[in-house]
Each structure stands twice: as structure tokens, then as C-alpha cells.
Amino acid sequence: MTAMLTAVVVDNFENKARSLLSLDQCLDLDNAVANNFYSQHLNKYMLQLFDILGLKDMDIRGAQGVEIWLNDGRTLLDFSAGLGVLGLGHNHPRIIEAERKCHERKVIDCIKIAPHKLQGALAYNLSQFLPEPLNVSFLAVSGAEANEAAMKLSERVQTPNRKTKFLCMRGAFHGKTHGALSLTTATDVQSGFLLGVPKENVIYIQYGDINAMREAIKIETGGRGDNSIIAAMVETIRGTSCEIPPAGYLTDFVQLCRDNDILSIFDEVKVGMGRSGRFCAFQHENVVPDIVTLAKTLGGGKREVAAMVTSQALFDRAYGNKQDCNLHSSSFSGLGESCAVAIETLNILQDERLIENAERMGDYLSKGLHALKAKHPKQILDVRGRGMFQAIRLNFHQELAEKLVDVSKNPLFQTYQTVLIGALVRELYDRHAILVHFQPGARDILHFMPPFIVREEQIDKLIAALDEILSRGIGDATVRFVAKNIKRVFRDII
Numbered sequence: 001m002t003a004m005l006t007a008v009v010v011d012n013f014e015n016k017a018r019s020l021l022s023l024d025q026c027l028d029l030d031n032a033v034a035n036n037f038y039s040q041h042l043n044k045y046m047l048q049l050f051d052i053l054g055l056k057d058m059d060i061r062g063a064q065g066v067e068i069w070l071n072d073g074r075t076l077l078d079f080s081a082g083l084g085v086l087g088l089g090h091n092h093p094r095i096i097e098a099e100r101k102c103h104e105r106k107v108i109d110c111i112k113i114a115p116h117k118l119q120g121a122l123a124y125n126l127s128q129f130l131p132e133p134l135n136v137s138f139l140a141v142s143g144a145e146a147n148e149a150a151m152k153l154s155e156r157v158q159t160p161n162r163k164t165k166f167l168c169m170r171g172a173f174h175g176k177t178h179g180a181l182s183l184t185t186a187t188d189v190q191s192g193f194l195l196g197v198p199k200e201n202v203i204y205i206q207y208g209d210i211n212a213m214r215e216a217i218k219i220e221t222g223g224r225g226d227n228s229i230i231a232a233m234v235e236t237i238r239g240t241s242c243e244i245p246p247a248g249y250l251t252d253f254v255q256l257c258r259d260n261d262i263l264s265i266f267d268e269v270k271v272g273m274g275r276s277g278r279f280c281a282f283q284h285e286n287v288v289p290d291i292v293t294l295a296k297t298l299g300g301g302k303r304e305v306a307a308m309v310t311s312q313a314l315f316d317r318a319y320g321n322k323q324d325c326n327l328h329s330s331s332f333s334g335l336g337e338s339c340a341v342a343i344e345t346l347n348i349l350q351d352e353r354l355i356e357n358a359e360r361m362g363d364y365l366s367k368g369l370h371a372l373k374a375k376h377p378k379q380i381l382d383v384r385g386r387g388m389f390q391a392i393r394l395n396f397h398q399e400l401a402e403k404l405v406d407v408s409k410n411p412l413f414q415t416y417q418t419v420l421i422g423a424l425v426r427e428l429y430d431r432h433a434i435l436v437h438f439q440p441g442a443r444d445i446l447h448f449m450p451p452f453i454v455r456e457e458q459i460d461k462l463i464a465a466l467d468e469i470l471s472r473g474i475g476d477a478t479v480r481f482v483a484k485n486i487k488r489v490f491r492d493i494i
């Protein structure tokens with residue numbers, strides 16, 4: 001490995017021999033060598049997980065649209081789409097062109113002591129997609145940060161009311177920074193961390209159950225009729241399990257919040273930006289929350305951009321004077337090129353009618369998945385989701401196991417489910433060149449999240465591949481999966 005490194009520099013000051021890889025070397029890095037760096041300098045255990053799924057040796061040459069090209073000549077169809085980042089697909093030509101324009105014009109990326117034109121322009125464009133009064137944005141670089149911003153704004157708004165608690169859903173995912181983590185319970189990701197919001201300040205309730213929310217508020221309501229809840233946060237489609245809440249739930253959610261002086265926060269990080277067939281998934285109902293958070297597809301698949309959007313009235317209550325207006329800020333909030341890419345992303349959604357396409361292709365995908373369920377009723381329990389976020393729930397004997405053990409805590413049952421779902425993911429990749437994923441919080445659910453530009457024939461390939469695998473039986477795929485991992489099974493057990 002050292003032979004390929006160019007210059008070895010000995011820095012006397014640091015007294016450390018330094019041998020850097022050049023960018024050109026990195027772009028042409030051999031896959032095995034790259035994996036070595038990943039293992040030694042990044043996260044060797046993640047690499048092991050990729051290995052189990054057969055994805056470690058995916059030697060990627062490039063990607064465009066729904067396709068990923070491998071150096072071994074194979075072309076993959078990407079139905080995982082960066083877990084939601086790639087609404088426009090890989091390397092959308094207009095996003096590349098937007099970046100080129102920025103480079104050509106030497107657009108300023110960072111000016112912190114004067115306004116940046118593109119930040120205001122992006123915030124304006126966002127307001128054009130969102131209903132009134134959602135027209136004031138805070139720009140961030142990740143979904144978790146957008147949610148942090150939403151939580152902090154809510155805390156400031158409610159400061160005069162001395163409220164101290166957040167309400168959120170069991171099994172929710174809102175990100176992994178300390179504050180957002182406090183409201184994230186999808187898997188055991190809180191374990192071992194001090195939380196930004198202590199557990200006693202968070203009320204966890206059942207997703208989709210408005211009565212549970214009503215009850216929780218009642219419990220928190222004191223003699224004078226006021227309650228301790230600052231804000232309630234909810235995913236408008238639950239990400240881990242791809243669950244759409246009952247019709248009217250989001251409307252009732254906001255109304256209940258309004259009636260009780262609780263701020264409503266809709267987390268649209270995963271399903272916003274058109275994935276559900278509307279700009280935001282809450283727009284399937286006639287409702288407007290106090291705050292909405294967006295990320296993932298907003299960056300056009302090329303940039304890290306996120307946004308928390310609220311009303312001027314709430315922004316004023318939180319930060320409405322010259323002393324407090326910068327209380328919440330960040331160095332990388334709204335870099336020029338990121339804003340340019342996000343602005344172009346919104347234009348692409350509109351010009352190419354991609355939200356409409358997400359809905360149309362979503363209907364097509366849904367029909368295909370329902371036909372599959374009709375053909376394999378014993379293996380597929382249900383088809384769920386909407387637009388470009390759909391999933392099938394597989395019959396991994398969850399109901400039977402629930403009668404015997406606490407499935408959310410039983411490691412043996414979890415391993416069993418992981419093997420089955422892992423086998424499907426690996427089979428789709430190995431034999432059909434299709435990438436899909438699952439979430440650790442719901443291991444019997446296989447997710448399909450194509451870019452919004454997906455075509456019917458690409459969906460047909462997915463359905464045909466699933467049909468072929470299910471016709472042979474999940475057991476068949478599992479045997480091959482276990483055989484491929486047999487060495488590891490022995491090594492881990494012994």
C-alpha cells in the first residue's frame with residue numbers, strides 16, 4: 001500500500017512522517033485498498049456489516065440517475081437512493097451544471113459578516129412550495145440539525161410559559177445529535193449517551209393514535225388548565241416502518257396542539273421534497289404545522305442542506321430582536337454553493353414535474369407490489385407507503401414470536417429476522433443487481449425508495465426480481481446467505 005503513496009514528508013515540528021494520498025490517487029483507488037483505509041481509519045465494524053450483506057466489494061465506477069456502474073461491468077438499479085437523499089437520482093445533469101455555473105462565476109460560498117444573496121433566495125423558493133404562514137427558514141446541513149433548530153425555536157417560544165417537555169412518538173427517528181436523539185427511539189440509539197433533553201422531559205406515545213396523544217396531554221395538564229408540553233414532533237410518514245398514519249391524524253394532531261398551546265413540528269426530512277407525491281407528505285391532508293423540517297433531497301444529491309421552516313410570528317417570538325437573532329447559528333449554515341444546488345433542486349422538481357412523477361410511479365410500484373402480494377400471500381403480509389417510499393412487510397413469524405418473547409428485545413429473534421432480511425437484500429444485489437435496504441428498527445420490512453425519475457421498466461425489473469426470489473422461497477435465499485457468511489458465523493460464535 002505504501003508503494004502507491006507519492007511523497008513522504010517529515011515534519012520536524014510535529015516529528016511525524018506524513019505520506020498523503022493525492023486526490024488523483026484517491027479517485028482511482030483500488031477497492032481493496034480503499035476498504036483497508038475504511039477499516040483502519042474510519043469504522044471497521046460498519047465494513048463488516050457491509051461485508052455480511054455482500055456490499056463491501058461493490059467497486060463503484062460512477063453513477064447517474066437510478067443507475068450505479070461497477071468496475072466489473074455490472075450496472076445496478078438503486079432503489080435505496082441514499083436512504084432518501086437522491087430524489088433527483090445520482091448526478092442530475094442540471095445539478096452538475098448548477099455547480100459548474102457557481103465555479104465559473106466564482107460564487108462566494110461563505111460570507112458570515114454580511115447577508116448572502118443565495119440564502120435569502122433559497123428561503124424564498126422554499127416558501128413558494130409551502131403553505132402560508134410557513135415562510136421563514138433556518139438553514140442547516142443535516143436533518144438532525146434542522147430538528148435541533150425546530151426544538152430550540154420551540155423552547156424559546158415557550159420560555160414565558162415555563163414549559164419543559166417534548167412529546168414524540170415511540171419508534172420515531174429524528175436524527176442522532178444530542179437534542180434530536182432525545183426524541184429518537186426507533187432503535188436503541190440512545191443507549192449510553194447523555195441526552196440533550198433528559199428522558200423525564202420527554203413523553204413518548206404511540207404513533208398514529210390521536211387518543212393516546214389526547215390522554216398524554218390530559219395527564220400533563222395542571223389545575224389551571226395549562227400543560228407542560230413545549231412541542232410535539234412527528235414524522236408525517238413513519239420512516240423506520242414506512243407507515244402512513246390514519247387519514248386525518250395529522251390534522252387532528254395540529255388541532256390538538258393548537259387547542260393546548262403546544263407547537264406542532266412535522267419532520268419531513270425523509271419524505272418531504274416530493275417523495276410522497278406531494279411537496280410535503282402533510283399536504284395529502286389540509287393541514288399546516290407550526291414548524292416543518294426538510295433535508296435529504298433538498299441537497300440535490302450533491303450537497304448537505306437542510307431547513308427548518310416556520311412562520312414569521314413564531315420566529316419573532318423566539319429570536320425577534322437584534323440581540324437574540326443569532327442565538328441559534330452554525331458556521332456551515334447556507335454555504336453559497338449548497339444554496340445554489342438547493343435552489344436548482346426546487347426548480348428541477350417543478351420544471352420536470354418530478355413530484356407528479358413520484359406519485360405516478362408510486363402508483364405503478366404499488367400496483368406491482370400488490371400483485372406480488374396476491375401471488376405470494378404467505379410471504380408478504382402487507383404493502384405500505386406512498387409515492388417513492390414504499391415497502392413490503394414479510395412474514396418472518398413476528399406474530400408467533402410476539403406470543404413467546406419480547407421481540408423488540410430478544411437478540412435471538414432479531415438475529416433470525418436480520419438473517420432473513422439480509423438474505424433478501426443480498427440476493428437482490430448478487431443475482432439481480434438491485435439495491436434495496438431495511439432499517440434495524442423494523443427488520444421484517446423491506447424498503448423501496450427509488451429516485452423520483454424512476455421509469456416503469458426499472459420498477460418492472462424490481463418486481464420481477466422479487467417475484468423470482470419469493471417463488472424460490474425466502475429459505476432458498478437464506479441458505480445461500482448463511483453459506484456465504486458461514487465463516488463469520490463460526491468466528492463470531494467461537
Ligand SMILES: Cc1ncc(COP(=O)(O)O)c(C=O)c1O
Pocket residue numbers: 083141142143144145147173174175176235239267268269270271295296
Ligand atoms: C425522518 C428523519 N428525520 C431526521 C433524520 C436525520 O437526518 P440526518 O441523517 O440528515 O441527520 C432522518 C434520517 O434518516 C430521518 O429519516
